Every structure is written in C-alpha cells, then in structure tokens.
Amino acid sequence: MTEERHNEEIFSRTGALYEQLLDNHDEKRANQLAAIMKKAADEEVYIAFTGHYSAGKSSLLNTLLGEDILPTSPIPTSANLVVIRNGENRVVLHTTDGAYAEMKGSYDKEEVQRFCKDGDQIETVEVFAPYKEAEPYVAYIDTPGIDSTDEAHFLSAASILHQADALFYVVHYNHVHSEENIMFLRSIKDRIPNLFLIVNQIDRHDETETRFEDYREQVENMLEGEGIPKESLFFTSVTEPDHPLNGLENLKTHLKQLNREAKANLRPLTEQKIAHLVKEHTDMLEKDAKSGAVSEHFDKQDELVRSLQQKLEKTSRQAEEAERDLKTEVQNILQNANLTPFEMRELASAYLESQQPSFKTGFFFSKAKTAAEKEKRQTEFFADIRKRTEGEADWHIIDxxxxxxxxxxxxxxxxxxxxxxxxxxxxxxxMKRAVKQGAAFSAEYVLTYTKDLADMIRREAKRRTAELAEELTAYIRAKNNPRAEDLQKQITEEWKTREELAQAAEEERHAEEKAARVRALWEQKGSAGYKGSRDWFTQKKRAVSAPVQKQEPEQPVPLEDINPEKSELKELPLKEQVQRFYQLTGILESSSMLAKQVAAFQSRIKRLENRQFTLALFGGFSSGKSSFANALIGEHVLPSSPTPTTATINKITKPQNGKKHKTADIIFKTEEELHAEMLQLTELKEADVKGLSLKEKWQNAVKKGKVPHDLVQTVRTIIKAYDTYEDPIRKQLTLTVPVEELKPYVAEESSACAVKEVTVYYDSPLTDKGITIVDTPGASSMNKRHTELAFQYIKDADAFFYMTYYQHSFSKGDRSFLRKLGLVKESFGMDKMFFVINAADLAKTESELETVKDYVRSELLKEGIHRPKLYHVSSKEELAGKKEAYYNRFSDVKAGLARFIEEDLMRASAAQLKTEANKLCETVEQLHESLYQSAEEKEKKKQRLQASFEKALADISKRRTSEVIIRKVIKDTEEQLYHIKQRLSLYANDMLKTAFHPGLQNGEWKENIAGALKEALNEFQFEYIQEMKTLDIRMTGFIESHVTEEWMEDCRKKLLEDGFFSIYVSGENEFAIQLKEIAPYIEPSEFTRHLKEVKSPKQFFEQNGKEAFTEGLRLHLQKVTENWLKKERESLVARYTEHVKQLQKDIADKSLSQIKEQQDTYLQGLTESGSDGEIERLFQTSKAWKNQDEMMKI
Incomplete structure (x- = not known):
C-alpha cells in the first residue's frame, strides 16, 4: 500500500472513530483524537517539557533553542501551554473561550511573555520564529508546573501529554525525590513512548556533602524502581555551562537524535497514541456495562421523581385531608363522649324539678329560699355540664x-x-333551651331532656370545631402553596435528568456492542465507510483581535527589612546592666535586714545571666536547614544531603557536663517507636504483623505481601538498621562519636532511620552565648512524632527560623504549617518568628531578588503572617567564606538574632529586675526615714504597715481562688473551638476540590479514587491534629495575657499604691501548658459508602458528580469534626481550668512569701536599735547607685 493510500485510510478510519466517540458522548477523547490527527497531518514531532514549577523548564528550553523566548522567574510564571515552532515570525493566541488571535510579523518578546503568564484569558500560546536550533518539523511545548496549587495549571500541563512523542520531566537538583515526582512518573510512564528525567541546576551539587556517583546512583535506583531505564537520566545546568557535571551538550545531541527518530516513526507513534486512546475508551465502556452504574443511577432517579410526585400529591391534598380527618375524629370524640352519666342526670332532675311552677321550699320566707335553691341547682348543674364537656370532649379535641x-x-x-x-x-x-314546653316532670322526661341537652352540646362543639378546622386548613393551604410550586419545579428538572439517564441507561445496555464497534473501526482496514471531510480534525475557531493584556499587579511597596545596624540602643547593653545589678547587691548584701530579698535578687540576676536559649529551624523539604545551621555556627557541623532521609532531631549546643568539643551523642529510637513508625507508614494494624520479635514481625509482613509494594524497601531498610544497632536500641544506650563520623547517623538512610535525636557539642561564638540550635524535621512531615515535636518547639523555643528555598518557596504541606504559625503569632508575647529565603545566590539580579521577596511576603500574608521579619541568605557562600553580596545578607540575620535576644527576650527580664532593684532602694529609703521618726510616728507607721499588709493579704488571697481568669479562659476556649470548626470546614472544601483531580483517570479509576479518598482523610486528620496543637499554644498565650493583666498589672499596681510592697512574678515555664497528645480516629469504612456515588470518570468530571461527591464528603467530615470537638471540649476546659487554678495558687504563694519578707524587713527597721549606722551607710551608697543609674538611663 502506498504512503498516500495509507494516510487516506487512517484519516478516514479516525474520522469514523471520531464520530463514534461523539455518539458515545466521550467528547474528551474525541477532542484528543482530533488533536493527535491534526499533529499527524502537520507531520510534527511534539517534545514536551514539564515538571516542578520553578525547576528551570523555561530557562532550559530557552537555552536549547538559543533564544530567550519564554518568561523565566524563580516564582511560578507559566500559566498556559506555550508551543514553540520554527517558521516565519508570528504569534497565535488561543483564548480560553475557544477563539484565536494572530499577530503576524515581528513581535515584542516581553509582550508575548506577559501573555504566557495570563492563564485566565489565554489557553495556549504558539510562537513561530526562525530558530537556528529548532528543526522545522518539531514543536517544543512548555507547561506550567505539575505541582502548582492552581488546578487550571495542572489541567494545562496534563492536557498535552496524550499528544507528546517525548516528555522531558524537569526537576530541581534538591527536589528529585519528592513524592509528587514519583507519583507523576508512575502515572504517566505507560502513556509516553519516550520519557526522560532532567535533573536541572546540577551546579548546586557539593561533593563535600555527597559524592556525585552516590547521588546519581540514588536517582537511577528511583527511576529503575518505577520501570524507567537509567539511560533516560540527564543532569544539566543553564547558569554554569562549563560545570564539569553539566550534561547539557549530551542532552542537545540526544534531543536531535530523538527528533530524527520520532520523525521517522511518526506513523507508528501516532498509531500507538490512537490505540491507547481506543483502549481507554473501550475499557470505560466495558466497565460501565459491567457495573450497570448508569442503570442504577436511572433507577434511583426514577424513584426520586416518583417520590417527588407523591410528595406533591400529598402536599396538594393536605388541607382537604386535614379537614376530613378532623371532622371524622371530632365526630368520634363527640359520639364517644359520655355527657349524661348517672350523676349528671341526678343534677338534671333536680334542675328540672326546680323549674316546675309548683316548686317551693320551706314555710317561712319560702319565696326567697325557693329562689336561692333554684339558683343553687342551676349553678351546680351548669358547672357539671361545663366540667363534663371539658373532660369528655374539649381535652380530646385540643389533643x-x-x-x-x-x-x-x-x-x-x-x-x-x-x-x-x-x-x-x-x-x-x-339548659333552658333544652326544656320542651308543656312536658310533665317525670323520670322518663329527665332521660329525654338530658339526651336533648347532650345533642345541643355536640352541635355547639361541631360548629366551633368546624370554624377552628377552617382556620387550620387555611393556614396549611397558605403554607403548602409555595411548597407545591417548588416541588413542581423540582419535578420538572428531575424529570429532565431522568429522561437523559433513561437514554444513557439504554446506551449503557449496549456499551459492549459500542466497544466492539469502536475496536472494529480502528482495527479494520479501509475507510470504515467514512463520508466526511478529510480535515475533520481541524478546529473551526473564530478569529478575534489580541486580548487586552492583564495589567501586572502593582508590587506592594516592600516593608523595610529589619536591619539591626539602623537601630540605636538607648539602654545600656545587657552585660553592663547585669554588672550594675551585681554592684547593687554588693552594697546591700551586708544588711541582715535585707538578706532574704538580696539573695532572691541575686538568684534572679544569675538566672538572667546564665539563661539558655533554644533556636529552632523549620522549613520544607530540602530548604537548606542543615546548611543554614552550619552557616550560623561558621563550620560544617551537621552533614547535609540533597536527598531526603528519615528525619531526626539534630541539636548543636556548647559542651557541658564533661562533653567534649566536636563530639556528638546519638540517641536511638526504641523498639516500640520503630514499630509504631512502620505501622503508621504502612497503615497496617497490630493484628496484621505477627511474630515474636520486631524483626520477625515485619519480615513476616513483607513475605506475606501485607506491606505495600512501594514501601517494602523502606521497611527492609529499617529492619536492617535495627539489626545493625540492635544493642543500643534495645538497651537505649547513647552512642558518642566524633563529629567527623556523624554523617551516617544524620544523612544516610541506612542508619538515620533508626536515630531519634543527635546532639552535637560544639564551641562557637553562638553556642557560647547559651544558644542551642535545633534542626527539626520538615514542616510538612505527617509523622506523628515529628508533629508533636514541631509544635512543642513552636511553643517552647525562644526563637525560630522558617526556611524557604529561593526557587521553590512553599509546598502544600508548608502552607498548612504556615497557617498555624499565622494563628499562633499573635499569642506570643513577642514576635519570635524569623523567615529566611535560602540559596539567594541563585538570584540573577537584585531586582529579581526583590520580586522573590515580595512574592514570599504576599504568600505569608495569605497565611495570616503580617510584617514578617524576612531575610535572604546564601548558606553555601557563607560557609565558603565568600565576601557578602546583595544576595547574601547573613550579617543581618546574625545581627537580627542578637538584637532579638538582647533587646526583646532579655529586655523584659532586665526591666523586671530594674523594678525590683528600685524597690530595694525604696525599702532602704523607708528604713532611713524611720531613723528620724519619733516613737509615736514609728508606731503609726507600724499600724499603716500592718493595715497595708492585711489589705495585700486579702487581695492576694481573693485572687488565689478568683474565677475571673477561669471564666475568660472558658470563653476563649469556646470561641477558639468554634473558629476551628469553621476553618476545618473551609479547609475540607479546598482540600477535596484538589484531591480529586482529572489525573486520577490515568490507570485504574476505582483504585485511584479510593486512594485519593484515603489520602484526603489522612490529610484532614493531620490538619485537625495541627489545629488542636495550635489551640494549646494559643491558649498558653491567652492565659499568659490574662495572668499578666490580673497579677503583674492590677495586683502589683494596687500594692504599689500603699508604697510598702511589691511582687515579682516570673512567667518562665509558669504559663505554659503541656501540649496534649491528640489521636483522632476516622473509620475509613464509614466513608467508603461515598465511593458508591462515583460511577465513572465521565459522570464524575462532566456530569457534576464531583460537586455532589465532595459536598457529601465535606458534610460528613463536618459531622466528624463536631464529634471530635464535642469530645475534646470537656477535657480541654477541665485541663485549662486546672492549670489556671494551680497557676493562681503558685503565684499567690510566692507573692505572699515576698510581701511577708518585706514586712519583716520594715518591722525590723522600726523596732531594732543599734543598726542606725548601717542603715545610714546603706542609704547613702544605694542613693549614689540610684543617682548614677538615673544618669546612665539603664
């Protein structure tokens, strides 16, 4: 068969196939088929570049093509597909509303680059130019980052993959091993004939951290683990072309060869893509046929319509039904009402008798007595009638x-x-109306009379109940009319859906026939009877003028970064203040009267002088925390690695307790911790792993296939590490090693997975100041122990740095963590958060660096972090001892940290000591004043002192058991729980929208959707845990604020009014609440019922199935959250209340002890003689100290 004949046949066959796909309502694959055939008709090779945002895809493409075509930036830029072709200068813009605009001739590159950033208006940008490095038959395609948080960006990246002849997946050197990379490669490897991984920015490699051969082997093992040959791996650097590890030239050579091979194999590549598409479609049809999903959906819809019709019918006839039922029930009540029992007949007989003309009573005054008797009998009879009617009829009618x-x-x-x-x-x-005129009084007539009377009562009841029934039914009609109208509208809408489903169900019944027909259309030879146009695949778009470019949002005027050098300290340096305080104690310590107070003062000075500080480092995966820690110390202390390891807590502190400089203590995890970690990792239950020892349990679990395939190697690594370090693990022995031998325990997975904590002892200017650096696990780690530790350090650390990487600022997990920082920031007494952009040496210009800083500020602001202390550094250059540059302001970091410690952390303690020093001086002044007072004046002063003491005692005792703070804390707790519920609902809404994305259609649909649900539930559970940890931290802040207000301000102020007493209340470790361990549980089986609503990808993404599914999940999670919070509320309130009670007791006890000591001192001065000379000396020297103090303005 000639080439031309073959082409005609394939275009005809695919035309028929296209029509059949449309008939089968699979518009998505029909459009994909059209795109594939348009490419085939143009005889083009598609080379796609995708990967992490800011991994350098656009820069790499610019380099490969030899021209700056695409916009490049370290922050997310590409927002649409950009297709680059060789040809005459022109640009074609395909808009999101299905139109296109063409700009012919030369064009402004900057203008085109702005279009490349406009994903809202522009779907695809086609750029044509006579590029020397681009073959005329090749289209190079740049996509947004697949890890973009924007779903539209993800869809844009995924939409081109069914057409690509080769895909180059570009990742940053430091982010190769991220979970996103592995998941994406796994999902796409079977769809792309030529798949490659480019590790860009290889110039970031540091041979002192990791041997390149080891690094490459790790990456190759990762690829081969996913079934991708290691020959598909390239290492590149755009910024350093001459770098010895740069394989850019090799990539260029391979790309040219690949282009030629793809061009020569366009037909088989095209047929391979079509065959894959046909398989996807027929698999979908056959699955639908087997599942009966649409038929099941139709049955439910049919039942819904019938139910609505019945409801409408019931609603419409409710009023008539109510009127009929009430009439019947009232009739029954009245018929069954015994209105004329024996007692009533007796009263009726007496009444009738009294109505006879001959009736009279008595002989004397008979007229009056007769009238009274008649009235009595009438009243008694009517009262009985009323009572009996109420009891026999009215109460039943009301009911x-x-x-x-x-x-x-x-x-x-x-x-x-x-x-x-x-x-x-x-x-x-x-009673009178019931009497028949002329009837003779007799026993027989009494029966007739009471019967007639009962009938009259029943008629009155029927008349009045009819009126009441009319009012009730009128109300029912008024209320039901709008309901009936709404139901009728709903029936009309649901009937339309029912008809559509009826047609779809009919099609489903013939799905296997359709699948066979589609398969036959593709597999048979010839034209398949296609009568349409040969260019059926050409999209008929309307031409429009170029869209108006979106204005770049004005960058906010950057807040001036904190520059310690610009801040002038108005107070004495802390060291000099401490010396001044010691000078005062030297003056006063000889006084026996002041001995206790001076000793307490000295103790607090020493505590301030010797205070230890904890500096915690947080940050995302590969943000450079270890390198930053090393740069702070000024030496390579902690090993760092570009590949992830099981995270350990790494501390750097000054040598103490006999520890030597440059040594490290290794603390291993316990058997229980290793076991719990593997259970969480594999999501197995205790019953799933059986054996006599840890090793046996997990070896059995692996052998029996219970461990997920992709985690088997991880479990084996942990078991091997347990084997190696079994003795220190079981006996919990601390292993001490030289710093030079630390690397395996920190940066090599084979050992690090068994390590819990590493403490490095190192002499340096920073550690000598009492600062301990703590390098924590990644902020987004979902490991339970890591989460506990992270929040404990947020609460307890004196300061912490949050690290971001210059070219990859925030991941999804980082954002969640940052939101919690935004929530707790205001609850700290001072702003102890520092934010650092690391690897800023990647900045090409100072202007680009400012753009990144503005981006980071704006992203932090989104998470509720206002006015962040933001720095930019290059840890790498700082460690190398290079001269500071605009991109590396490490001196600002060090100065800012020193300023924070000395001015912010120490200032509050120093200010409190200053107050106490002044009070000591005032006490001496009071004693001195007593020297020159008469006995009478001294006695009066004693009385004032005693009165002041009793007043202070009463006030402190009252505060000791006060409910004021407790009521505030309960209110705060209730308020916070309400906001947690609201935030989690919003979080669930956003999380679920992104969790169930179109990429789940790749591979096994049911399995993928179930996996996404499982992952979403785990993520929600983790978010809840973080929220509750955040609550504890915030409540610590609230309690501190309330205690400060109640004791440090109000109580101290009242004491100072009398001038005799003052109290010293330290907040150190008093206000803190130990973080509660939270273990919420989601029963997965309760949520699997939602999966039954998911029928097929088409129903899910094209027929509003996703909206209904995610809303159902959100409401379910909302209910789960309510149950969790309801369960936690009582214990939280009890815990906070008990904490406040204990806190008040402790503060009261300390305060009482202090004022008692002060009272004793005053009394001693007022009663003892012989110490006049001592007091005079103390007065003169303390006065001199105080005057000097005023002059120096401490």
Missing amino acids: TFSKAAKRYEADSDDLIMKIQAYRTPLSEDI
Whole structure:
C-alpha cells in the first residue's frame, strides 16, 4: 500500500472513530483524537517539557533553542501551554473561550511573555520564529508546573501529554525525590513512548556533602524502581555551562537524535497514541456495562421523581385531608363522649324539678329560699355540664387539633394558642333551651331532656370545631402553596435528568456492542465507510483581535527589612546592666535586714545571666536547614544531603557536663517507636504483623505481601538498621562519636532511620552565648512524632527560623504549617518568628531578588503572617567564606538574632529586675526615714504597715481562688473551638476540590479514587491534629495575657499604691501548658459508602458528580469534626481550668512569701536599735547607685 493510500485510510478510519466517540458522548477523547490527527497531518514531532514549577523548564528550553523566548522567574510564571515552532515570525493566541488571535510579523518578546503568564484569558500560546536550533518539523511545548496549587495549571500541563512523542520531566537538583515526582512518573510512564528525567541546576551539587556517583546512583535506583531505564537520566545546568557535571551538550545531541527518530516513526507513534486512546475508551465502556452504574443511577432517579410526585400529591391534598380527618375524629370524640352519666342526670332532675311552677321550699320566707335553691341547682348543674364537656370532649379535641397542627407543620403561634384555648361555647341558657314546653316532670322526661341537652352540646362543639378546622386548613393551604410550586419545579428538572439517564441507561445496555464497534473501526482496514471531510480534525475557531493584556499587579511597596545596624540602643547593653545589678547587691548584701530579698535578687540576676536559649529551624523539604545551621555556627557541623532521609532531631549546643568539643551523642529510637513508625507508614494494624520479635514481625509482613509494594524497601531498610544497632536500641544506650563520623547517623538512610535525636557539642561564638540550635524535621512531615515535636518547639523555643528555598518557596504541606504559625503569632508575647529565603545566590539580579521577596511576603500574608521579619541568605557562600553580596545578607540575620535576644527576650527580664532593684532602694529609703521618726510616728507607721499588709493579704488571697481568669479562659476556649470548626470546614472544601483531580483517570479509576479518598482523610486528620496543637499554644498565650493583666498589672499596681510592697512574678515555664497528645480516629469504612456515588470518570468530571461527591464528603467530615470537638471540649476546659487554678495558687504563694519578707524587713527597721549606722551607710551608697543609674538611663 502506498504512503498516500495509507494516510487516506487512517484519516478516514479516525474520522469514523471520531464520530463514534461523539455518539458515545466521550467528547474528551474525541477532542484528543482530533488533536493527535491534526499533529499527524502537520507531520510534527511534539517534545514536551514539564515538571516542578520553578525547576528551570523555561530557562532550559530557552537555552536549547538559543533564544530567550519564554518568561523565566524563580516564582511560578507559566500559566498556559506555550508551543514553540520554527517558521516565519508570528504569534497565535488561543483564548480560553475557544477563539484565536494572530499577530503576524515581528513581535515584542516581553509582550508575548506577559501573555504566557495570563492563564485566565489565554489557553495556549504558539510562537513561530526562525530558530537556528529548532528543526522545522518539531514543536517544543512548555507547561506550567505539575505541582502548582492552581488546578487550571495542572489541567494545562496534563492536557498535552496524550499528544507528546517525548516528555522531558524537569526537576530541581534538591527536589528529585519528592513524592509528587514519583507519583507523576508512575502515572504517566505507560502513556509516553519516550520519557526522560532532567535533573536541572546540577551546579548546586557539593561533593563535600555527597559524592556525585552516590547521588546519581540514588536517582537511577528511583527511576529503575518505577520501570524507567537509567539511560533516560540527564543532569544539566543553564547558569554554569562549563560545570564539569553539566550534561547539557549530551542532552542537545540526544534531543536531535530523538527528533530524527520520532520523525521517522511518526506513523507508528501516532498509531500507538490512537490505540491507547481506543483502549481507554473501550475499557470505560466495558466497565460501565459491567457495573450497570448508569442503570442504577436511572433507577434511583426514577424513584426520586416518583417520590417527588407523591410528595406533591400529598402536599396538594393536605388541607382537604386535614379537614376530613378532623371532622371524622371530632365526630368520634363527640359520639364517644359520655355527657349524661348517672350523676349528671341526678343534677338534671333536680334542675328540672326546680323549674316546675309548683316548686317551693320551706314555710317561712319560702319565696326567697325557693329562689336561692333554684339558683343553687342551676349553678351546680351548669358547672357539671361545663366540667363534663371539658373532660369528655374539649381535652380530646385540643389533643386532636394539636397533633394535626404538628403533623401538618402548622407552627403559627396564634393558631397554637387558639387550639390550646379551645372550649365548647356553652352558656346557662342552653339548659333552658333544652326544656320542651308543656312536658310533665317525670323520670322518663329527665332521660329525654338530658339526651336533648347532650345533642345541643355536640352541635355547639361541631360548629366551633368546624370554624377552628377552617382556620387550620387555611393556614396549611397558605403554607403548602409555595411548597407545591417548588416541588413542581423540582419535578420538572428531575424529570429532565431522568429522561437523559433513561437514554444513557439504554446506551449503557449496549456499551459492549459500542466497544466492539469502536475496536472494529480502528482495527479494520479501509475507510470504515467514512463520508466526511478529510480535515475533520481541524478546529473551526473564530478569529478575534489580541486580548487586552492583564495589567501586572502593582508590587506592594516592600516593608523595610529589619536591619539591626539602623537601630540605636538607648539602654545600656545587657552585660553592663547585669554588672550594675551585681554592684547593687554588693552594697546591700551586708544588711541582715535585707538578706532574704538580696539573695532572691541575686538568684534572679544569675538566672538572667546564665539563661539558655533554644533556636529552632523549620522549613520544607530540602530548604537548606542543615546548611543554614552550619552557616550560623561558621563550620560544617551537621552533614547535609540533597536527598531526603528519615528525619531526626539534630541539636548543636556548647559542651557541658564533661562533653567534649566536636563530639556528638546519638540517641536511638526504641523498639516500640520503630514499630509504631512502620505501622503508621504502612497503615497496617497490630493484628496484621505477627511474630515474636520486631524483626520477625515485619519480615513476616513483607513475605506475606501485607506491606505495600512501594514501601517494602523502606521497611527492609529499617529492619536492617535495627539489626545493625540492635544493642543500643534495645538497651537505649547513647552512642558518642566524633563529629567527623556523624554523617551516617544524620544523612544516610541506612542508619538515620533508626536515630531519634543527635546532639552535637560544639564551641562557637553562638553556642557560647547559651544558644542551642535545633534542626527539626520538615514542616510538612505527617509523622506523628515529628508533629508533636514541631509544635512543642513552636511553643517552647525562644526563637525560630522558617526556611524557604529561593526557587521553590512553599509546598502544600508548608502552607498548612504556615497557617498555624499565622494563628499562633499573635499569642506570643513577642514576635519570635524569623523567615529566611535560602540559596539567594541563585538570584540573577537584585531586582529579581526583590520580586522573590515580595512574592514570599504576599504568600505569608495569605497565611495570616503580617510584617514578617524576612531575610535572604546564601548558606553555601557563607560557609565558603565568600565576601557578602546583595544576595547574601547573613550579617543581618546574625545581627537580627542578637538584637532579638538582647533587646526583646532579655529586655523584659532586665526591666523586671530594674523594678525590683528600685524597690530595694525604696525599702532602704523607708528604713532611713524611720531613723528620724519619733516613737509615736514609728508606731503609726507600724499600724499603716500592718493595715497595708492585711489589705495585700486579702487581695492576694481573693485572687488565689478568683474565677475571673477561669471564666475568660472558658470563653476563649469556646470561641477558639468554634473558629476551628469553621476553618476545618473551609479547609475540607479546598482540600477535596484538589484531591480529586482529572489525573486520577490515568490507570485504574476505582483504585485511584479510593486512594485519593484515603489520602484526603489522612490529610484532614493531620490538619485537625495541627489545629488542636495550635489551640494549646494559643491558649498558653491567652492565659499568659490574662495572668499578666490580673497579677503583674492590677495586683502589683494596687500594692504599689500603699508604697510598702511589691511582687515579682516570673512567667518562665509558669504559663505554659503541656501540649496534649491528640489521636483522632476516622473509620475509613464509614466513608467508603461515598465511593458508591462515583460511577465513572465521565459522570464524575462532566456530569457534576464531583460537586455532589465532595459536598457529601465535606458534610460528613463536618459531622466528624463536631464529634471530635464535642469530645475534646470537656477535657480541654477541665485541663485549662486546672492549670489556671494551680497557676493562681503558685503565684499567690510566692507573692505572699515576698510581701511577708518585706514586712519583716520594715518591722525590723522600726523596732531594732543599734543598726542606725548601717542603715545610714546603706542609704547613702544605694542613693549614689540610684543617682548614677538615673544618669546612665539603664
């Protein structure tokens, strides 16, 4: 068959296939097929570049093509697909609304680059120019980052993959091993004929950290583990072309060869893509046929329509039904009402007798007595009638109408009150009206009379209940009319859906036939009977003028970064202040009267002087925390590695307790911790791993296939590490090693996975100041122990740095962690957060660096962090001892840290000591004043002192058991729990939208959607844990604020008013609440029912299935959250309340002890003689100290 004949056949076959796909309502794959055939008709090779955002895809493409075409920036830029072709100068913009605009001739590169950033208006940008490095038949495609948090960016990146002849996946040198890379490569490897991994920025490699051969082997092992040959790996550097590890030229050579091979194999590559597409479509049809999903959906929809119709019918006839039922029930009540029992007949007989003309009583004054007797009998008879009617009829009528009102949701207050007030309208006149004129009084007539009277009562009741029933039914009609209208509208809409599903169900029943037809269309030879146009695949788009470019948002005027050099300290340096305080104690320590107070003062000075500080480092994966720690110390202390390891807590502190400089203590995890870690990692339960020892348990689990395939190697590594260090693990022995031998325990997975904590002892200017640096696990780690430690350090650390990488600022996990920092920031007494952009030496210009800083500021602001202390450094250049440059301001970091410690951390303690020093001087002044007072004046002063003491004692005792702070804390807790519930609901909404993305269609749909649900539940559970940890930290801040207000301000102020007493209350470790261990549990089986609503990718993404599914999950998670919070509330309130009670008791005890000591001192001065000379000396020297103090303005 000739080439031309073959082409005609394939275009005809695919045209018929296209029509069949549309008939089968698979528009997505129909459009993909059209795109594949358009490419085939143009005889083009598609080479796609995708990967991490800011990994350097655009820069790499610019370099390969020899021209700056694409916009480049260390922050996310590409927002759409950019297709670069060789040809005459022109640009074609494909808009998101299906139109296109063409700009012919030469163009402004900057203008085109702005279009490349406009993902809202522009879907694809085609750039044509006579590029020397680009073959005329090749289209190079640049995509947004696949790890972009923007779903539109992800879809844009994924949409081109079905067309690519080769895909180059570009990652940053420091982020090769991220989970996102592995998952993406795994999902795409079977769809792309030529898949390659480019590790860009290889110039970041440091041979002193890791041998390149070891690094390359790790990456090759990762690829081969995913079934990708190691020959598909390239290392490149755009910034350092001459770097010895740069394989850019090798990539160029390979790319040219690949282009030629792809061009020569366009037909088989095209047929391979079509075959894959056909398989996807037929698999979908056959799965639908087997699942019966649409038919099941139709049955449910049909049932829904019938249910709505029945509801409408019921709603429409409710009023008539209520009127009929009430009439029947009232009739039954009245018929069964025994209105004329024996007692009533006796009263009726007496009444009738009294109405006879001949009736009279007594002989004397008979007229008056007769009238009175008649009145009495009439009153008694009517009272019985009223009582009996109420008991036999009215109460039952009220009950009947009340039930009817409730049943028909007649909830009008006026109507309910009328029902409750119902009484059959009766008057005494009814007794007379029932009497028949001319009837003779007899026993027989009494029976007739009472029967007639009962009938009259029943008629009155029927009349009044009919009126009440009319009011009730009128209300029901008024309320039901809008309901009926809404139901009718809903029925109309649901009926339309039912009809669509009926057609779809009919198609589903023939799905296997359709699948066979599609397969046959592709596999058969010939034209497949296609009668349409040969260029069926050409999209008919309307031409429009170029869209108006979106204005770049004005960059906010950057807040001036904190520069310690610009801040002038107005107070004495801390060291000099401490010396001044010691000078005062030297003056006063000889006084026996002041001995206790001076000793306490000295103790607090020493505590300030010897205070230890903890500096915690947080940051995302490969943000350079270890390198930054080393740069702070000024030496390569902690090993660093570009590949991830099981995180350990690494500390650097000054040698103490006999520890030697440049040594390290290794603390291993316990058997229980290793076991728990593997259970969490594999998501197995205790019952799944059986054996006599840790090793046996997990070896059995691996052999029996219980450990997920992709985690088997990790579990084996942990078991091997346990084997190697079994003795120190089981006996919990601390291993001490020289710093030079530290690397395996920190940076090599084979050992580091068994290590819990490393403490390095190192003499340096920083550690000599009492600062301990703590290098924590990555902020986004979902390991339970890591989370506990991270939040404990947030709470307890004196300061912490959050590290971001210059070219890859924030991941999804980082953002969640930063949101928590935003929440707790205001609860700290001072701003102890520092933010650092590391690796800023990657900045090409100072202007670019400022752009990155503005981006980081704006992203932090989104997470609630205002006015961050933001620095930019290059840890690498700082360690290399290079001269400071605009991109490396490490001196600012060190100065800012020193300023924070000396001015912020120490200032509060120094200020409190200053107050105490002044009080000591005032005490001496009071004693001196007593020297020149008469006995009478001294006695009066004693009385004032005693009165002041009793007043202070009463005030402190009252505060000791006060409920004021407790009530505030309970209010704060309730308020915070409410906001947690709201935030988690919003978080669930955003999380679920991104968790269930179109990429799940690659591979096994049901398996992928179930996996995404499992991952989402784990993520939500982790977010809840973080929220509750954040709550504890915030409540510590609230309690500190309340205690400060109640004791340090109000109580101290009242004491100072009398001038005798003062108290010293230290906040150190008093206000802190030990973080509670949170272990929420989600039962996965409760959520699997939601998966039954998911029928197929088409139903999910194209028929609003995703919206209904995610909303159902969100509501379910909201209910779970409510249950969690309800369960936690009581224990939280109890814990905080108990903490406040204990806190108040401790502060009260210390305060009472202090004022008692002060009282004793005053009394001693007022009563003892012979110490006049000592007091005079103390007064003169302390006065001189105080005057000098004022002059120096401490």
